[in-house]
Amino acid sequence: MNKHYSRILILSGAGISAESGLATFRSSNGLWNNHKVDDVATIEGFQRNPALVHDFYNELKTEIQKAKPNAAHLAITKLQQEYPAQIDVVTQNVDTLHEKAGNQNIWHIHGQVNQAVCLNCGHILETWGDVDTQTICPQCQVMGMMKPNIVFFGENLLYMDKVDDALRHCDLFISIGTSGVVYPAAGFVQTAKYYGAETIEFTLDQTANNYLFDRHVYGKAGETFPPFVEALLQDIKK
Ligand SMILES: [Zn+2]
Known part of the structure; x- marks a missing residue:
């Protein structure tokens, strides 16, 4: 990649919590x-x-x-602390593992x-x-x-004004552990891509909306996401 991003949006789904046993x-x-x-x-x-x-x-x-946060949650904290960009975490998860890991700017769209x-x-x-x-x-x-x-089925998602703003202005969109099946969150990548963001997903299995991602990293996020964060941090030193 070797690029400096100014605004990063991380969307997390059930997969990241499953790795913490939930x-x-x-x-x-x-x-x-x-x-x-x-x-x-x-x-x-x-x-x-x-x-x-x-x-x-x-x-x-x-x-x-x-439940305890895993290496993927902790890598987000590291990225937020060491990478000079605005980094938002939009999560579909109702647990507080992002908070426990020390993440900032967390938006719980499902409550x-x-x-x-x-x-x-x-x-x-x-x-x-x-x-x-x-x-x-x-x-x-x-x-x-x-x-x-x-947020029960049929109810509106929370914090959507914040999320919309982040989707329109991010230059890197990262999805971790989402299935790409549950709308409207499954459509977020499309909006981010439309407004020019690079898109990358970390997933165990092939997702339903995988054609919207520029890059796919398959495997457990706790194993694949930390090295990605290290690579991003190396890139800004170049
Ligand atoms: Zn009251």
Whole structure:
């Protein structure tokens, strides 16, 4: 490559978390941790049985809190600390492994598991403790209006103004561990490419939108991404 980039956007998906031992959001049989996606990841499911949905995310939170970032997450931190560019991390993951690794400028477009949003006033409560149908909003004091701050199927993605801006202005777009199947995130590469960014993906398997990438690096991101970061850092010294 041997080029100096001024703005880099990293899009991460389930694959990077899987390498830290976290189950992927949607497996092929439509179940997530043995729950039906319809029950725990849709607005209808939440309206039908909010207690069940809260239980599910409380349990998931405990599992996620134990997980540790891997070499790919840590390489992002190194890149952000040592490479002279604006570097944003847009993640489809609801875990906080990017935060644990020390990444900055993280945009959780599908929400994050350690947050709940008050449907009455919009307040976002950040906690690793349990949230349930009895939880009182610390801002408006109303009980029972907390929803996990997870983007359910059919809801709009979060932070899209920030993401759109980054997609239009980045000169390097990096995808790590995304399947290229879940829209609209699967279309991000197309926007970045349209506005002139170089595009590269780090993936275990061939992705559904692989024709939009200039380069493909196959394998575990924890093994392939750190050497890529080293190469970028070498390039700026030339
Ligand atoms: Zn409230």
